[in-house]
Amino acid sequence: MFARLSASLSISTVLLVSGCVGSADAQHEAEETSGFEEAYQQVELGKQDVGGCSGVLLPDSSGFNRRVALTFDDGPNPATTPRVLDILKAHGIHATFFINGQRVNNAASRAVLRRILNEGHILANHSQQHLNLKTLSGAALRAQVDQTNQIIVTAGGTPEYFRFPFGSASCEGMSYVRDQGYRVTGWHIDSADWCYAASSDGSYCAPRTFQYVEDRYRRDMVAGTIAQIERKNGGVVLFHDIHRSTADKLDAIITELETKGFSFVGVDDEAAFPRLNGAQPARAPFIGDPCSSSVQCNFTYNGREGVCHLASSTGAPVTQGFCTLECEGTCPDLAGRAPTFCTSLDEGESGSCVAKAAPQFP
Numbered sequence: 001m002f003a004r005l006s007a008s009l010s011i012s013t014v015l016l017v018s019g020c021v022g023s024a025d026a027q028h029e030a031e032e033t034s035g036f037e038e039a040y041q042q043v044e045l046g047k048q049d050v051g052g053c054s055g056v057l058l059p060d061s062s063g064f065n066r067r068v069a070l071t072f073d074d075g076p077n078p079a080t081t082p083r084v085l086d087i088l089k090a091h092g093i094h095a096t097f098f099i100n101g102q103r104v105n106n107a108a109s110r111a112v113l114r115r116i117l118n119e120g121h122i123l124a125n126h127s128q129q130h131l132n133l134k135t136l137s138g139a140a141l142r143a144q145v146d147q148t149n150q151i152i153v154t155a156g157g158t159p160e161y162f163r164f165p166f167g168s169a170s171c172e173g174m175s176y177v178r179d180q181g182y183r184v185t186g187w188h189i190d191s192a193d194w195c196y197a198a199s200s201d202g203s204y205c206a207p208r209t210f211q212y213v214e215d216r217y218r219r220d221m222v223a224g225t226i227a228q229i230e231r232k233n234g235g236v237v238l239f240h241d242i243h244r245s246t247a248d249k250l251d252a253i254i255t256e257l258e259t260k261g262f263s264f265v266g267v268d269d270e271a272a273f274p275r276l277n278g279a280q281p282a283r284a285p286f287i288g289d290p291c292s293s294s295v296q297c298n299f300t301y302n303g304r305e306g307v308c309h310l311a312s313s314t315g316a317p318v319t320q321g322f323c324t325l326e327c328e329g330t331c332p333d334l335a336g337r338a339p340t341f342c343t344s345l346d347e348g349e350s351g352s353c354v355a356k357a358a359p360q361f362p
């Protein structure tokens with residue numbers, strides 16, 4: 001009932017009156033449904049123009065090594081962002097806040113920006129009004145970027161990271177944002193927290209609100225988010241600090257990730273996200289690479305983990321070996337690397353993948 005009554009209020013009015021954005025703004029919810037689903041459909045369809053102009057995809061897609069970057073969009077909200085900041089502080093985590101400039105409209109919201117910077121987080125640009133930037137061009141598009149850019153500078157931040165609302169970008173928008181020196185930052189893991197926040201108690205994400213949530217996680221945002229992070233072995237995670245229900249669940253998510261051995265980095269971490277940050281990615285380990293322990297053979301194929309093969313043919317102990325993978329008949333190949341084949345290295349039953357020695361692959 002409350003959601004229906006409040007639907008006619010503007011976002012900023014609701015913010016000022018109650019801070020209850022999640023359930024209160026049905027129009028915003030409908031925009032999120034269509035905006036996110038459109039951007040996701042494009043990625044799924046692999047549309048031609050999506051590769052370089054997608055606001056969802058990131059240039060780094062693997063190799064996170066259990067590193068996670070938490071990101072929070074659509075704030076600041078003086079009613080909920082400070083709770084998110086308290087939780088991050090308690091865990092010693094530095095995150096990234098993609099703000100909408102129009103929310104910085106009073107002393108309380110400016111104080112939240114100062115706190116974000118003082119506590120070592122990254123203040124980033126999510127446009128002025130959270131419009132679908134794909135539908136804008138020229139001066140209107142530029143104003144959406146520039147106004148929030150100015151707010152970040154005025155607050156004492158360094159504008160460096162930009163995220164398109166809903167991940168919805170045109171190639172024109174993409175090149176303008178990049179020309180301003182921004183690194184366009186999508187996400188790997190979508191908590192879909194806005195969808196859960198749209199239910200009366202913040203615990204249910206309905207299929208009609210957002211289809212891109214697995215049915216088994218419709219009532220469990222914490223498990224759904226952690227399952228995605230596990231699957232990708234880390235990455236950039238999307239949240240919205242404007243929702244009370246997100247703040248309610250954040251500590252549980254972080255605590256479980258800590259238990260599972262994940263560490264937390266900023267989106268500016270070059271080791272975790274080298275391409276995003278303009279650095280040369282480290283060469284991924286693969287079959288045939290020299291190694292002294294299996295830690296150096298950090299790759300997986302069909303659920304099998306790379307291991308370091310150290311045994312010598314004479315049985316004498318060795319300290320230098322090569323990365324291999326247990327196999328039954330076939331082994332994976334990787335572009336630019338020597339082809340591999342499955343062979344029996346020891347007397348045992350199972351095979352091991354080895355790289356063929358070829359002149360072009362020393």
Ligand SMILES: [Zn+2]
Pocket residue numbers: 073074126130165166
């Ligand atoms: Zn947003």
